[in-house]
Amino acid sequence: MEPLPTPLVDADWLARYHRAVRLLDCRVGPDAEARFAAGHLPGAVWADLERDLSAPGEFAVGGRHPLPSLEDWCATLGRWGVGPETLVVAYDDRGGMLAAARAWWMVRAVGHDAVAVLDGGLQAAFAAGLAPTAEPPTLEPRLPYPASAWRLPxxxxxxxxxxxxxxxxxxxxxxxxxxxxxxxxxxxxxxxxxxxxxxxxxxxxxxxxxxxxxxxxxxxxxxxxxxxxxxxxxxxxxxxxxxxxxxxxxxxxxxxxxxxxxxxxxxxxxxxxxxxxxxxx
Structure with a gap:
């Protein structure tokens, strides 16, 4: 298997090796969960911007999307089956803007380097021959990701x-x-x-x-x-x-x-x- 290219991975690489990575579907919007349920890349989990990639809070102190606590984020990664050796690829349908790049940054921020964003997003994956599925992913939850601090500035x-x-x-x-x-x-x-x-x-x-x-x-x-x-x-x-x-x-x-x-x-x-x-x- 070829190493995971970072920080961007092309759809042809993903088409060959998608079974060996943890895919994060980071699409946003009021119907994002329904769109995920209707069709996503095989094996992907839905990374909810509002629930998983941020925490509730007062907008005047932290803005609309403050980071979750390190403890909560590490627990989320463990729930998705992500450990130190896991290859992670995040995607969305907006060229990485909403919100694959946020997930990429957060995964890197706990010291996990084997993470990339799918260049061209869901559209590129379909063009490379990956077909959407409505099947829920099979997860093997793990202990919280072992991190003691946010490592990005x-x-x-x-x-x-x-x-x-x-x-x-x-x-x-x-x-x-x-x-x-x-x-x-x-x-x-x-x-x-x-x-x-x-x-x-x-x-x-x-x-x-x-x-x-x-x-x-x-x-x-x-x-x-x-x-x-x-x-x-x-x-x-x-x-x-x-x-x-x-x-x-x-x-x-x-x-x-x-x-x-x-x-x-x-x-x-x-x-x-x-x-x-x-x-x-």
Whole structure:
């Protein structure tokens, strides 16, 4: 068996080896569970963004999708049969944005390196000959995944406040340009962005077929956005810490790993009395 390519795996590899991996179906939406039940890749478990990949909480403290506790997340991985030797592939139907990249980041964040996102998502899998099934997966639950700490960098609102205008750091907002500009806001109560942030929409990382653009092209754009700031001093944010993981995935694909995730993102920031642009006062 060929090693699992990371951070992206192509559909042809998955078609050959899908029986040897734990597949996570990370589609989102009010009917996501029903769509999963109607048809998913063989052996996949449904990773619910609201239940599994985040925890309930107060939006003003942690945003709309705060991370679950480490204990709960490790228990979830064990329930899915994921252990230190398990190969994990996450997919969705939105090019990894909602919410395969979030699952990828969370699996990596407990120190599990053998995890990838299916490049091109469900559509690419079907094109490669993988047929959907309505059969529920066969799971062999295990003990909670053995992790003692989150191992990828995150920041809170105070950290963002401290660094948002510091030229030695770079705050990158990956939402669509019109949301960043404050022209529309379909989810949160206030439109706009964090002062000092630059806008680099995550959707621009994808080709029309939903696969990621070549690593060299992404790297050139990311390096231009970073300037002389190394990835380790970059902070990625979005609306609620979900699509920011898509840009973190793109950065890893481009060889620019190491940026921090602001989990609360705009959904937390806009509910505080911190400055924002446009200034609505």
């Amino acid at each position: 995150t920041v809170n609102a105070g950290d963002v406040e401290a660094h948002r205008t510091d030229p030695a750091h770079r705050l990158i907002d990956v939402r669509a340009a019109e949301r960043f500009a404050g022209e529309v806001e379909p989810i949160d109560p206030i439109a706009g962005h964090i002062p000092g942030a630059i806008n680099l929409p995550c959707a621009a990382q994808l080709q029309p077929d939903g696969r990621f653009r070549p690593a060299a092209a992404l790297r050139a754009e990311l390096e231009q956005a970073l300037g002389d700031v190394p990835p380790s001093r970059a902070i990625l944010q979005c609306g609620s810490g979900v699509t920011a993981c898509h840009t973190l995935l793109g950065m890893a694909h481009a060889g620019l790993d190491g940026a921090a995730l602001y989990v609360g993102s705009w959904s937390e920031w806009c509910r505080s009395d911190r400055p924002r642009e446009p200034d609505a006062s």
